[in-house]
Amino acid sequence: MRLIDTLQYAVSALFRHRIRTVLILLAMSIGVASIIILTSLGKGAQRYVQGEFASLGTNLVIVIPGRTETTGGAPTMFIGETPRDLTLDDAQALKYHYSVRRIAPLVVGQAAISYGGKERDVPILGSTSELLNIRHWSLAQGKFLPKGDIDRASSVCVIGIKVKRELFGPENALGEWVRIGDRRYRVIGVLASEGRSIGLDVQELAIIPAASAQALFNTPNVFRILVEAKNRESIPSVIEHVEQTIAERHQGERDVTVITQDAVLATFDRILGALTMTVGGIAAISLVVAGILIMNVMLVSVSQRTSEIGLLKALGSPKKQITVLFLTEAFLLSSLGAVIGVAIGQLASWLIGRAYPALPLGAPLWALISSVAVAIGTGLLFAALPARRAAGLDPVEALVHR
Amino acid sequence: MIELQQINRIFTVGDQQVHALDNVDLSIHPGEYLSIMGPSGSGKSTLLNIIGLLDRPTSGTYLLEQQNVTSMNDDTLAHTRRNKIGFVFQFFQLLPRLTALENVELPMVLEGVAPDERRKAATDTLTSMGLADRLHHRPDQLSGGQRQRVAIARATIMKPAVILADEPTGNLDRHSGKEVIELLEQLNKTNITLIIVTHDPEIGLRAARQIRMVDGKVMEDNNKT
Numbered sequence: 001m002r003l004i005d006t007l008q009y010a011v012s013a014l015f016r017h018r019i020r021t022v023l024i025l026l027a028m029s030i031g032v033a034s035i036i037i038l039t040s041l042g043k044g045a046q047r048y049v050q051g052e053f054a055s056l057g058t059n060l061v062i063v064i065p066g067r068t069e070t071t072g073g074a075p076t077m078f079i080g081e082t083p084r085d086l087t088l089d090d091a092q093a094l095k096y097h098y099s100v101r102r103i104a105p106l107v108v109g110q111a112a113i114s115y116g117g118k119e120r121d122v123p124i125l126g127s128t129s130e131l132l133n134i135r136h137w138s139l140a141q142g143k144f145l146p147k148g149d150i151d152r153a154s155s156v157c158v159i160g161i162k163v164k165r166e167l168f169g170p171e172n173a174l175g176e177w178v179r180i181g182d183r184r185y186r187v188i189g190v191l192a193s194e195g196r197s198i199g200l201d202v203q204e205l206a207i208i209p210a211a212s213a214q215a216l217f218n219t220p221n222v223f224r225i226l227v228e229a230k231n232r233e234s235i236p237s238v239i240e241h242v243e244q245t246i247a248e249r250h251q252g253e254r255d256v257t258v259i260t261q262d263a264v265l266a267t268f269d270r271i272l273g274a275l276t277m278t279v280g281g282i283a284a285i286s287l288v289v290a291g292i293l294i295m296n297v298m299l300v301s302v303s304q305r306t307s308e309i310g311l312l313k314a315l316g317s318p319k320k321q322i323t324v325l326f327l328t329e330a331f332l333l334s335s336l337g338a339v340i341g342v343a344i345g346q347l348a349s350w351l352i353g354r355a356y357p358a359l360p361l362g363a364p365l366w367a368l369i370s371s372v373a374v375a376i377g378t379g380l381l382f383a384a385l386p387a388r389r390a391a392g393l394d395p396v397e398a399l400v401h402r
Numbered sequence: 403m404i405e406l407q408q409i410n411r412i413f414t415v416g417d418q419q420v421h422a423l424d425n426v427d428l429s430i431h432p433g434e435y436l437s438i439m440g441p442s443g444s445g446k447s448t449l450l451n452i453i454g455l456l457d458r459p460t461s462g463t464y465l466l467e468q469q470n471v472t473s474m475n476d477d478t479l480a481h482t483r484r485n486k487i488g489f490v491f492q493f494f495q496l497l498p499r500l501t502a503l504e505n506v507e508l509p510m511v512l513e514g515v516a517p518d519e520r521r522k523a524a525t526d527t528l529t530s531m532g533l534a535d536r537l538h539h540r541p542d543q544l545s546g547g548q549r550q551r552v553a554i555a556r557a558t559i560m561k562p563a564v565i566l567a568d569e570p571t572g573n574l575d576r577h578s579g580k581e582v583i584e585l586l587e588q589l590n591k592t593n594i595t596l597i598i599v600t601h602d603p604e605i606g607l608r609a610a611r612q613i614r615m616v617d618g619k620v621m622e623d624n625n626k627t
Contacts, residue, residue, distance in 0.1 A: 001511060001512050001513075001514050002511075002514050005511045005514075009511070012499050012500065013499070015499070016498075016499040307495065308497060310495075311495045311497070312512070313456070313480070314454070314456060314483070314489045314491075314495075315483075315484060315489075315508060315509045315512055315556075316480045316481065316482075316483040316484020316485070316509065316512060316513075317480060317484075317512050318476055318477045318479075318480035318481070319476050319477075319480075320477070321480075321512065395456045395457075396451050396456050396457050399456075399491065399495065
């Protein structure tokens with residue numbers, strides 16, 4: 001029997017039994033579509049987290065004062081007694097290493113910012129000119145903090161776009177003097193960046209030079225030092241450099257905690273990767289259910305078409321040919337179902353993506369390929385039994401069957 | 403051409419053994435016209451199924467054109483059946499989803515004959531049976547007599563050596579039954595062996611050679627040559 005005739009015969013049989021054909025296609029396509037939708041959601045979450053981290057800066061090493069002597073678990077990020085605080089001089093010293101591209105000390109506080117009778121409480125960030133590039137921010141207007149001596153407390157500030165709107169409305173803010181706490185600062189720039197970076201809304205920030213912030217909050221200390229390595233490979237040597245330098249400056253005590261965002265990112269990646277696999281696997285179960293449905297319907301079909309099978313045998317079909325005919329039907333059903341499922345899945349992913357633009361959806365290629373493969377595989381596997389039953393029918397009894 | 407020697411066929415029904423065929427010896431020559439008659443349960447259908455290779459004898463030897471078919475495997479058996487034997491059934495056994503033409507083509511489709519060739523063969527055969535204007539009708543659009551003629555066309559498309567007809571008129575009125583029998587007799591005149599199983603004496607007596615079966619045994623054979 002020719003391949004094209006085999007296909008045609010199977011197609012004509014499928015058209016003859018439209019309802020069961022549609023039912024199986026439905027089950028198959030729902031199974032495949034759910035795999036694709038779930039994995040693309042998982043993948044979307046993974047990409048979302050990656051994107052968030054990228055917006056924090058790349059190849060970043062974060063230096064936190066104090067050291068938690070624990071063997072595992074997350075370093076305590078916001079609490080912990082510090083034997084010796086980090087200073088601006090520490091930050092300055094960290095800069096001198098060939099793998100360090102930029103550093104930015106962070107001094108953090110909360111203060112009221114006011115202009116023309118309007119006042120608002122905002123987080124204040126004290127830092128240096130390098131912060132802009134480390135954090136991948138951009139400016140809407142004006143300039144960022146001026147380069148120059150790290151110790152110099154100049155009275156300038158850069159404000160977030162929301163702060164600008166609330167204090168100045170549509171009017172020009174550049175060059176105006178605002179009051180932060182009990183000091184006056186000249187606005188030299190407005191940040192354009194949106195989004196959050198760990199807890200801080202960039203739109204609601206006011207940024208002043210690090211030394212100014214220390215003066216404002218009356219502290220000699222630095223909350224964090226951000227160190228950007230030249231590339232990913234040099235991160236370990238930068239960590240070593242940081243710890244050594246700090247130890248030299250702190251009488252031999254390595255009393256800082258150094259974390260890299262890569263480590264955090266890798267952990268998130270692993271968790272979300274595993275999650276994606278899990279939901280994909282759960283969805284695959286629905287494909288097995290679809291496979292069992294195929295088996296059921298095929299078995300019914302074999303008994304409905306007993307006299308047809310008897311006729312084929314009388315006309316000289318060997319067992320192998322009858323098996324192939326039934327498997328071809330199953331193959332057509334499951335592959336067509338898979339294709340429809342892929343289409344539904346992609347469409348749904350696209351719609352979810354439209355509804356939640358923040359989530360970068362998109363089913364991974366392995367999910368597409370494996371869902372189609374599993375669909376066709378289960379289709380053929382579960383059709384094997386009915387096909388063998390059909391092939392094994394006794395032609396005499398099959399012909400009498402009405 | 404058909405040589406049955408000591409053929410037995412025993413069915414097991416429950417814990418009882420039914421001797422459907424009891425030491426049947428039968429020899430049929432090429433081009434013979436033969437009818438098998440007898441009451442129901444006499445084993446005439448079983449005999450036809452064994453001749454048609456649909457059923458295997460419990461014991462005995464069956465030579466078809468000097469070939470021992472009792473020892474053939476499923477594939478060769480199917481191949482032999484496809485090329486040497488044409489079946490005509492009481493209930494036509496046409497596939498309802500296929501047109502008359504496609505039904506007639508079916509044996510050639512299974513054989514793997516090229517589409518053009520089989521289309522022409524099927525069209526010619528149907529035309530010769532007066533169904534030229536019914537090629538693209540489905541079985542439910544045809545009368546009983548027309549359906550049986552389509553089935554006969556299907557049985558002859560592979561140019562078989564023998565046509566086996568099991569109650570070919572059993573489901574037809576007198577008029578179309580007569581037409582069908584005449585069609586089969588015409589085919590017999592082209593040297594195709596024709597074996598008809600029937601319990602209708604009017605049809606059975608038309609055959610040159612008549613066999614009467616009772617209880618799985620051949621009781622009468624008017625041509626013991």
